[in-house]
Amino acid sequence: VYIRIRPASVPGLAPAGAEAGDAPEGEGARDAALRAAAGRHKVRNGDAGDPTQLASLEPCMWARDAETLCVQPPPGTQAGRAGSGAARAFSFGGVFGGETSQASYYRATLQPLVWELARGALDPGSGACRAASVLAYGMTTAGKTWTVQGSRDDPGLLPRAAAELFEALERGKDASAAPPLLCVTLAMYEVYNEEVYDLLPDACEAWKDGGEEEERRRKADNVPAARPKPRAPLRVRDDADGDVHVEGLRRWRASGLAQLTALLEKGAHLRARAATALNASSSRSHCVVELGVWEAEGAV
Incomplete structure (x- = not known):
């Protein structure tokens, strides 16, 4: 279990560390490819730091070391009045402070797993x-979307993992005399009000047969988008081996990072959202993204 501390923030501004100039070092061609694939994608996830207001704030949690999180309720709060006011320490597999870049967090957490897969x-x-x-x-505004999805200029865990997976598979094919025939697929669904919905029921239209160019022309001409069709929930079942499957879930083959990014953007756009007291556009569902590597005979 890894803990990432979100930087202190004030309402109404973009996420701290989300500026293009704050892009992590050492990523080179991969970051450039990610930014190109992301295209118009932008993420706004709550609040960020205003130095004039943040200077007077006292942190209520901090990383004591690489594996220890310290928490101290602020004076005057209900939690502070209920306890002694002393800081408490909790141990985790890794604790990352608010200054941690997207690239650093990915390298320390998900990158080794992608290599292994x-x-x-x-x-x-x-x-x-x-x-x-x-x-x-x-909780809402904790930074989940920023950490997982990120932005065009500073991608999160998911786009970085996808880029790394494509690169690793290409390197493996080049290094093998008889590499297996592999492809990468994506499925994406949400759990909303105890029902499961496919977020990519017809997603290939986003990038095949000129669909992306047609969408740009529609927006330029101010033509309203077609009303979305009513969604039918999918059934979740156990098979004879005890594995869980979502019946009717569509999996799309992506030939490269650009296609996979287009699919991710479309799925994210279809998620159920609503305003909350802390976030003007909060995701109201649990989202599941499945990346698969397949060969001719079946799933790898």
Whole structure:
């Protein structure tokens, strides 16, 4: 379990550390490819720091070291009055302060897992892991969307993992005399009001047969978009082996990072959202993104 502390913030501004000039160092071509693939995508996730207001704030949590989080309720709060006011320490697999860049967080948490998964796909007999799950958990405005999705100029975990996966598979094919025929697929769904909905029921229209160019022309001419069709919930079932499956969930093949990014953007756009006291556009559902590596005979 990893903890990432969101920087102190004040209402109404873009996320701290989200400026284009704050892009992490050392990523080079991958960051350039990610920015190009992201295209028009922009993320706004709540608030950010105003130095004139932040200077007077006292932190209520901080990283004591790489694996220890300290929490101290602010004086005058209900939590502060209920306890002794002393700081409490909690241990985790890793604790990252508010100054941690997107690139640093990815390298320390998800990158080794992506490498392992790519190795398992390219060499099934290697003993490398062939399935993994990553969960982002936190209250509204905690920074989940920023950490997982990021922005065009500073991508989060998911776009970085996708880019790394494509690169690792390409390197593996170049290094092997008889590489397996592999492809990357994406499925995306949300759990909303106890129902499961496919977020990519017809997503390929976003980038095939000129669909993306047609969408740009529609917006330029101020032509209203077609009304979305009513969504039908999908059924979740266990198979004979005890594995859980979402019946009717569509998986789309992506030939490269640009196509996969277009799919992710479309799925994110279809998520259920509503305003809350803390976030003007808060996701009202739990979103699940499945990246798969397949070969001709089935899933790797």
